Each structure stands twice: as structure tokens, then as C-alpha cells.
Amino acid sequence: MKMPVTCTVNGEAHTVLADTRDTLLDLLRERIGLTGSKEGCGNGNCGTCTVLVDGAAVNACLMLALEAPGRDIVTIEGLAPRGKLHPIQQALVEHGGTQCGFCTPGIVLSAKALLDGNPNPTTHDVRHAIAGNICRCTGYDKIVDAIMAAAATLQAGGR
Amino acid sequence: MKDFAYVCPATLGDAIAAMKGDGARALAGGTDLIPQMREGRRQIACVVDLKRIPELTGITAGADGSLVLGAAASASHVAQNAVVAGAYPAVAQSARLIGSLQVQNRASLGGNICNAAPSADAVPALICHQASVRIAGPAGQREEALEDFIRAPGKTNLAPGELLVSIVLPPVAPRSAAAYLRFTPRREMDIAVAGAAAWICLDAGGRVAAARVVLASVGPTPMRAASAERQLLGERPSRALFASAGRLAAGDARPISDTRGSADYRRSLTAVLTARALADCCAATPIQQALA
Numbered sequence: 001m002k003m004p005v006t007c008t009v010n011g012e013a014h015t016v017l018a019d020t021r022d023t024l025l026d027l028l029r030e031r032i033g034l035t036g037s038k039e040g041c042g043n044g045n046c047g048t049c050t051v052l053v054d055g056a057a058v059n060a061c062l063m064l065a066l067e068a069p070g071r072d073i074v075t076i077e078g079l080a081p082r083g084k085l086h087p088i089q090q091a092l093v094e095h096g097g098t099q100c101g102f103c104t105p106g107i108v109l110s111a112k113a114l115l116d117g118n119p120n121p122t123t124h125d126v127r128h129a130i131a132g133n134i135c136r137c138t139g140y141d142k143i144v145d146a147i148m149a150a151a152a153t154l155q156a157g158g159r
Numbered sequence: 160m161k162d163f164a165y166v167c168p169a170t171l172g173d174a175i176a177a178m179k180g181d182g183a184r185a186l187a188g189g190t191d192l193i194p195q196m197r198e199g200r201r202q203i204a205c206v207v208d209l210k211r212i213p214e215l216t217g218i219t220a221g222a223d224g225s226l227v228l229g230a231a232a233s234a235s236h237v238a239q240n241a242v243v244a245g246a247y248p249a250v251a252q253s254a255r256l257i258g259s260l261q262v263q264n265r266a267s268l269g270g271n272i273c274n275a276a277p278s279a280d281a282v283p284a285l286i287c288h289q290a291s292v293r294i295a296g297p298a299g300q301r302e303e304a305l306e307d308f309i310r311a312p313g314k315t316n317l318a319p320g321e322l323l324v325s326i327v328l329p330p331v332a333p334r335s336a337a338a339y340l341r342f343t344p345r346r347e348m349d350i351a352v353a354g355a356a357a358w359i360c361l362d363a364g365g366r367v368a369a370a371r372v373v374l375a376s377v378g379p380t381p382m383r384a385a386s387a388e389r390q391l392l393g394e395r396p397s398r399a400l401f402a403s404a405g406r407l408a409a410g411d412a413r414p415i416s417d418t419r420g421s422a423d424y425r426r427s428l429t430a431v432l433t434a435r436a437l438a439d440c441c442a443a444t445p446i447q448q449a450l451a
Contacts, residue, residue: 001162020206021160023193043194044262045348056235056264062190063265066165067208110260131347132259 007068009034010078018065024058025049027065028075036076036105040134047133050106051075057113059132076105079112088112088150097146099137106133111147119155123148160197167208171215171295171324177207178320179297185209185322187231187267190258191274214324215269218243224330227293230269230323234281235260237268247328248443249284249337249356256280256341259348269323275309275380282309282381283356283373284339288328296321309380332369335360336443338436341375342428351376352420355384355408355432359391359440361449367391372404372433377412377425384411387433396441396450398434405434 006015009032016031028034028051040046042061049060052074079086085093088111098104107130114121114129121129126147127140135143163182168174177183182204186192195201209215215231218240226242234254237243244251257266257280271281272292282305290305297320305326308316317323341354354375362368370391372384387408394400414425440446 001164003165020163020165042197044190044258047259047261050261053264057261058264059190059259059261062188062193062262064165064186064189064193064206064208066167067189067210113260128347129260132261 003066005065005068007070008072010074018068020064020066022065023061024051024053024063024065024068024073025060027068028060028073031065034075034077038102038105040102045134046103046106047110047130048103048106050109050133052109052113055113055116057110057132074109074112076108079108086112087153088115088147091146091150091153092143095142095146095149097139097143099135099139103133103135103137107135107143111150114147115151115154119151121148121151160199161202163196163203164205165208166205167211169211171212171322174207174209174212174215174322175295175297175320177205178322180205183207183320185273187215187270188233188262188265190262190266191270209322215322221327226328228268228326228328230272230292230325231267232269234263234266234268234271238263246331247284247288247337249287249339249358250281250328253281253284253339253356256339268326272305272309272326273315273317273323275311275313275315277312277379277381278351278354278376279309279381280339280341280351280354280375283354283375284337285326285328286373286381286383287337287339287356287358287371288331289371290329291327293324293327294321295324300324302327306383312379332360334362334445334449335369336440336446338439338443340432340436340439342432350419353377353412353414353425353428353432355429355436357433357436357440359396359437359446361396361446363449365395365450367394367396372408372436374408374412374429374433376419377414377429379413382411382413384408384429384433386411391437396437396446398438401434401437401441402430404437405430405432408433 040048238254337358339356341351343349387404409426409430
């Protein structure tokens with residue numbers, strides 16, 4: 001069964017026809033064409049599909065597309081204007097916080113949710129915030145360093 | 160995944176009407192239901208999304224000083240609620256143990272209860288607080304103790320067509336405190352090998368007037384440790400008392416051996432976790448003030 005879904009994605013209103021079986025991740029990737037959010041495990045364990053729904057980090061694979069009406073969704077594509085990097089992305093580049101990169105979109109959005117609510121986190125806060133994001137290249141130390149650096153940049157008035 | 164219908168009723172009455180259909184299934188957070196559907200473990204004809212029904216999503220104070228948690232309220236919503244965090248910190252602490260932050264932002268306490276897993280993290284602290292559950296169905300509304308509601312792994316007292324509407328936490332007694340601890344090999348994103356919640360209430364003379372110890376993952380359902388509770392009654396809190404209650408709780412436990420741990424290991428964990436949960440109760444402000 002197909003039903004129309006209207007939601008805001010990266011600041012733009014979208015109305016698309018979704019199958020009842022679509023997850024939010026399917027809606028974003030297949031119906032809207034935003035392929036930055038990745039599917040890893042498909043059951044909420046790996047976190048690579050993490051997006052922000054009304055500001056909260058959510059596994060897009062664990063939400064039906066039909067639960068999206070009226071929600072404000074932010075994906076990795078929505079963090080910075082085309083061609084620019086958000087300070088969290090910039091810090092990951094500078095600290096070598098990406099290896100294969102598959103977990104990176106989810107890590108960035110978990111970090112964004114953390115820093116929006118807690119601009120001055122401890123490394124423990126950072127590790128807790130990304131505990132639901134699995135990096136199989138095991139680059140966690142550099143990822144944590146990058147998020148701490150991004151927090152400092154944002155606190156200092158970086159965009 | 161087989162196709163299904165999706166409805167999102169705005170009232171409890173409409174939700175109960177929708178649940179009458181064959182193959183209807185309630186959706187709260189979806190963090191268990193959606194993977195089950197995708198893996199073909201559940202055949203569902205109609206998903207009834209409960210998240211637009213105020214009774215299911217709100218956290219409200221009852222007239223008698225109780226606190227009513229909507230069954231579909233997310234674990235994060237519960238943990239961040241000022242009244243939960245202030246008066247029922249063990250419940251807030253438990254809600255923060257369910258999966259990752261992403262999962263806590265969706266998963267509901269009602270779902271954690273209705274899945275009826277022996278390891279359900281939200282349940283032991285709720286039982287310590289003598290929580291009851293409000294249920295609505297075609298035959299009307301009823302309320303029963305959470306402790307009696309969970310019957311076996313995956314089985315509750317919900318009849319077909321019934322919905323868990325809310326969880327009622329009675330007012331907190333003076334000079335009382337609760338705590339929940341679990342053991343997992345990984346600090347986060349893991350399922351309890353064993354868990355223990357404790358609640359103690361002191362009399363004016365600083366002796367234990369009432370106590371509850373509820374164990375997780377060491378029996379088919381979350382279970383009371385009756386001999387540990389008896390041991391505590393009438394005694395003054397002490398490390399030796401808590402260690403002794405822990406040993407009795409290990410005897411009360413009915414663990415199995417599985418991939419997460421052997422029965423013997425779970426019993427040893429139960430002794431340690433029970434003693435530590437009791438010590439955490441004792442360290443809480445209401446108990447410290449009563450002992451001062």
C-alpha cells in the first residue's frame with residue numbers, strides 16, 4: 001500500500017509517495033535520493049543510518065516512513081552548504097577520524113545531537129554519545145579527538 | 160516484508176477499534192517490532208501507531224501523588240522528565256540503559272514491558288516502586304500490578320485486542336530509595352547477563368521497615384528475591400547486611416546457562432549486584448538523611 005508522506009528534510013518540505021513497508025531510511029535514500037545516510041545492519045545496532053528527527057538522533061532503519069509526517073529531519077547532506085564542511089566534518093578530516101568512511105555520516109549526526117545539547121562535553125560524554133555508532137575500522141580515539149576539537153571550534157564561534 | 164496497512168489513531172477509542180482486526184499490532188517506538196517484521200518473524204496485517212494518542216505519550220501527575228507514564232513515551236522522554244529524575248531516579252537510570260541513545264529516543268517503556276524479556280532493563284526498578292499497569296481493551300479498562308503482568312518470556316497478561324496504556328508509579332515513601340544495576344561485558348549497547356534492583360524504606364529509628372529486591376536475567380521473568388528481602392527487614396543498613404542479602408538473592412535466582420553466561424556465573428553476579436544496589440540505595444539522599 002502506498003501513502004503520501006509530507007515532512008521537512010534539511011529545511012525543505014518534501015511530499016513523496018511511500019510504501020507502508022518503507023523505513024525512514026528507504027524514504028530518504030530511495031524516494032528523496034539522499035544517499036548520504038547508509039544502511040549497515042538494518043536493525044538498530046550499528047548506527048550508520050543515524051539522522052536527526054526533531055533534533056534527536058534516531059536510527060532511520062528503525063522508523064517507518066509513515067511515521068515521518070510533520071517531522072523535521074536532518075541528514076548528513078543538510079549540515080553544511082554544498083562544497084563546505086560543518087566544523088564536525090572538518091575536525092574529522094583534520095584528525096584522521098575517518099578510515100573507510102561508512103560510519104561517518106552517522107557519527108557526525110550523533111556528534112551534532114550531542115553538541116547541540118551539550119556544547120562543552122567531556123570525552124566520556126562524547127564516547128557515550130557515539131556508543132550507538134559502530135566503527136569497524138576502530139578509529140574511535142581519533143573520532144573522539146575530532147568531536148572534542150569540533151566542540152572547541154563551535155564554542156569559539158566557528159559556524 | 161509482506162504488505163500491511165498502517166493507521167495512526169488520535170484517540171484511545173479509535174486505537175482499540177483498530178486493534179480488533181486480525182493481525183493488528185501496536186507500534187510504539189518500533190525498535191523491536193520493525194526488525195521483527197523485516198526479518199519475517201512477525202506477520203502483521205495492520206500496524207496501529209500509538210504515538211498520537213495523548214494518554215499513551217504523556218507523563219502526567221495523578222491526583223493521589225502518583226506519576227503516570229504513557230506506555231509509548233520514549234525512554235529518553237522518561238529519563239529527562241524532571242519528576243522521574245527527581246523522585247524515581249532508578250527509573251530514569253534504567254531508561255538510560257536500553258540500547259543506544261538513538262534507540263532510547265524511540266523505544267518506549269511500554270514496549271520494554273510488553274516484550275517481556277527476562278533482561279528488560281526498565282522493569283526491575285518499576286517493580287521496586289510497585290508500579291501498576293493500566294490496560295484498555297474492548298471490555299473496558301483495568302489496572303494490575305506490573306509484577307503480575309509479566310508471565311513468561313515474551314508473554315504478558317494482555318489479551319488479544321488489549322493495549323498497555325500507561326504505567327502508574329505510586330508516590331514515593333519518605334526515607335526510601337531505589338537503584339538498579341546490571342552487568343554487561345560491554346559498557347553500552349548490550350543485554351544484561353544479570354541485573355538487580357533494590358528498594359529500601361527505613362523506619363524513624365533507621366531500621367529497614369520494608370525492602371524489595373528484583374532480579375533481571377536470572378529467571379524466566381524479572382523476579383523478586385524473597386529471602387533477600389526478608390533478611391533486610393528490621394535490620395540497620397550495613398555492608399555486612401547487604402552482602403548477606405546478596406548471597407540470599409543468589410539462592411533465590413533461577414538462572415539458566417546460555418551464550419551470555421553460565422548459571423553459576425549469573426548467581427555470583429546476582430550476589431554482587433544485589434549488595435551494590437542496596438549500597439546505592441543507602442547512599443541516596445533520603446536514606447542518608449534518615450540515618451544522620
